[in-house]
Amino acid sequence: MEDAYIVRGGHPLKGEVQLSGAKNASLKIIIASLLFDGPVAVANIPHIGDIEDLLRLINILGGEARFIGRNEVVIDGGGIRQDTIDLLHASKTRVSFMLFAPLLYRLGQASIPNPGGCRIGSRPIDRQIAFMKAMGIKVAYDEEDGYYKAKLANRIKGAAFQFDQVTHTGTEFAIMLACLACGESTIGNICQEPEVDDLIDFLNAGGAKISKKNDVLSIQGVDRLIAKEKYRVSSDRNEAVTLALFALATKGEVYIKSIEPPAIQTFIDTVKKTGAGVAINQDKIHFFYDKALQATDVVTSPHPGFMTDWQAPWAVLMTQADGVSTIHETVFENRFGYVEELAKLGAHIDYFEPSVTDPEKLYQFHWSDRQGDPPQAIKIFGKTNLHNGVLYVSDLRAGASLLIAASVASGESVVRGASVIDRGYEAIDKKLRGLGGIIKKV
Ligand code: EPZ
Numbered sequence: 272m273e274d275a276y277i278v279r280g281g282h283p284l285k286g287e288v289q290l291s292g293a294k295n296a297s298l299k300i301i302i303a304s305l306l307f308d309g310p311v312a313v314a315n316i317p318h319i320g321d322i323e324d325l326l327r328l329i330n331i332l333g334g335e336a337r338f339i340g341r342n343e344v345v346i347d348g349g350g351i352r353q354d355t356i357d358l359l360h361a362s363k364t365r366v367s368f369m370l371f372a373p374l375l376y377r378l379g380q381a382s383i384p385n386p387g388g389c390r391i392g393s394r395p396i397d398r399q400i401a402f403m404k405a406m407g408i409k410v411a412y413d414e415e416d417g418y419y420k421a422k423l424a425n426r427i428k429g430a431a432f433q434f435d436q437v438t439h440t441g442t443e444f445a446i447m448l449a450c451l452a453c454g455e456s457t458i459g460n461i462c463q464e465p466e467v468d469d470l471i472d473f474l475n476a477g478g479a480k481i482s483k484k485n486d487v488l489s490i491q492g493v494d495r496l497i498a499k500e501k502y503r504v505s506s507d508r509n510e511a512v513t514l515a516l517f518a519l520a521t522k523g524e525v526y527i528k529s530i531e532p533p534a535i536q537t538f539i540d541t542v543k544k545t546g547a548g549v550a551i552n553q554d555k556i557h558f559f560y561d562k563a564l565q566a567t568d569v570v571t572s573p574h575p576g577f578m579t580d581w582q583a584p585w586a587v588l589m590t591q592a593d594g595v596s597t598i599h600e601t602v603f604e605n606r607f608g609y610v611e612e613l614a615k616l617g618a619h620i621d622y623f624e625p626s627v628t629d630p631e632k633l634y635q636f637h638w639s640d641r642q643g644d645p646p647q648a649i650k651i652f653g654k655t656n657l658h659n660g661v662l663y664v665s666d667l668r669a670g671a672s673l674l675i676a677a678s679v680a681s682g683e684s685v686v687r688g689a690s691v692i693d694r695g696y697e698a699i700d701k702k703l704r705g706l707g708g709i710i711k712k713v
Contacts, residue, residue: 272713276674276689276700279709280659281681283523283560286706288514290506290529291317291697292342296469297504298366299443301325303470304498305334305348305373306451307477312501314343320694324363331360332370343501348373355382358417362386366440368396371421372447375408380422385412395637398434398441405430406448406456429454429492436635437462437573443470445488450479452492459487464574465508465534473502508534509580510696513671515558516584517703519547520591520679524559525706532556537577541567541585545592566594566653571602573635583609583672589651590618591679599625599648602635607649608665609672616657616680622646657681664688667695674699678708 292315301322304311316322318341326344329336333352339345354374361367361384374381386396396419403410403421407428410421429452434441442462447470449456461467463486471481477498480491511530518525519542532539532551539549539556548561566589571579579602589596590613600606610620625648630638634647659682664670670692677684686692689712692699700710 274687274689275713276677276686276692277683277711277713278674278677278686279683280521280678282521282707284518284521284525284678284703284706284708285523287526287528287555288702288705290510290527291315292504293466293469293507293509294319294321294695295439295464295509296466297322298325298364299369299440299466299470300473300502300504301329301336301344301346302366302369302373303447303474304346305329305351305370306376306447307348307496307498309349309497310335310345310347311477311498312343312345314501314503315506316342316344316504317507317697318342319697320690321364324360325366328356328360328367328370332356332374348377351377354378354380356384358384368399368419369440369444369447371403371419372444375421375423375427375448376451380420382418382420384418396441398436398438399444402432402434402441402445402448405432406452427452429456429490431457433459434461436460438635439464439467439573442467446470446474446481446490449488449490449492450474450481451494451496452490454492456490456492457487458490461486461488462573464578465505469505476500476502505534506530509578509668511535511556512538512578512581513584513675513696514702515542516588517675517678517708518558518706519560519564520588520675522560523706524557526552526555526557528555530556537575538581541569541577545588564588564592564654566592566596566651568597570599573602579603579606580668582606583668584675586610586620586649586651587613587672587675587679590620590653590655590657590676592653594653596651596653597648598651601633601647604634604636604641604647605645607646609669610649612662612669612673613676615660615662616676616684617655618657618676619652619655621650621652623648623650659684661685662687664691667691671696671699674703674710678703
């Protein structure tokens with residue numbers, strides 16, 4: 272296998288698509304399942320690389336986790352005995368760090384290396400560590416082996432805590448720790464991504480007592496969690512945005528089923544600014560190319576803003592828009608890995624540094640800790656005709672944007688790094704063929 276996609280682009284993609292379950296909800300719900308007494312069944316789990324890596328890691332630790340149907344998994348943490356995660360398996364996914372929650376509750380101690388994830392920035396976990404300490408957990412970083420090591424002196428106690436900056440997995444990790452703690456926890460400045468709501472709904476269905484008011488969580492610790500029925504994960508809103516952009520960038524149209532508009536409202540509003548069409552029907556959203564696209568500026572931010580995962584695919588749409596558009600990335604410090612690749616197809620994109628009065632406040636990452644001087648914004652000059660080429664994927668969402676670019680470009684393109692794309696998108700080639708795309712994996 273070449274680990275590549277061959278794409279013949281240059282024609283509109285049109286049709287209807289059923290989304291897969293949300294990767295960034297499924298990963299956390301699977302980990303949270305390990306907090307339950309007894310087995311937990313979860314439906315609508317995407318069959319993708321990230322999930323398979325996590326299930327494999329859970330089995331290595333002694334738990335049971337496997338697919339029992341195309342998109343249903345059963346998880347049981349009862350057999351977990353290993354309190355240390357090896358570097359190879361921990362480095363495969365950013366969420367490995369979240370296993371501290373079930374390991375501490377089950378074994379009273381755990382050692383986990385600094386997490387991996389996509390190469391889109393340093394991605395430290397200082398906020399997660401601060402929360403653990405607020406809960407009375409003894410946790411320290413061992414410079415010798417690069418592991419975080421935590422040990423419970425006594426039962427985890429609820430606490431009042433305020434995140435200094437929003438963190439998506441940090442918020443979810445805090446919820447997992449607090450839901451079984453002794454007493455109440457109040458957590459402020461939480462991340463409000465819809466995937467967090469999915470995790471809260473899942474845990475409350477198992478007996479947790481979690482309530483959310485704007486960006487504050489109140490959690491009353493309970494003694495145990497038990498699954499009463501199978502839980503179904505929500506659809507993947509990042510996939511919805513990606514597929515909408517495949518259709519719009521190729522001057523086509525797509526009907527996307529089972530996505531709630533509020534989960535992608537800012538995306539819908541921004542698409543309308545370009546002059547493209549959006550119609551909200553009963554159970555699907557219709558995105559359609561209507562007339563020449565207008566350049567439209569974007570600044571990424573946590574929900575309900577324009578999500579950082581959407582900006583790479585969005586950049587390709589802007590190469591097809593008339594005028595100069597900008598993307599200002601405020602969540603990660605190195606998320607333009609796709610720009611050089613798009614330039615190979617004829618895109619005209621320049622980096623620039625927007626003037627920001629208070630960068631420490633605006634940016635979600637530690638501004639003062641940036642390595643080198645990665646650019647935080649790009650200018651996209653459109654409309655440019657894209658031609659075919661050979662492309663290399665740097666991270667998951669950049670990979671999707673390269674597939675979109677290859678679908679826009681006339682001729683046959685090669686996108687190397689199919690397995691990186693398959694980490695986060697279930698059967699993307701099959702879905703694109705369903706829209707008239709000419710794509711095959713080699
Ligand atoms: C989650 O990453 C998602 N991953 C990302 O999706 C998503 O882009 C991101 O949230 C924002 O919504 C998963 O859910 C598995 P953060 P996460 O903690 O939790 C810095 C995809 O393609 N930070 O909100 O790692 C951090 O470096 C992936 O599906 C600290 O400095 O994001 C980043 O710059 C990509 N210290 C920013 O904050 C901390 O302790 C936001 O990070 C924690 C985070």
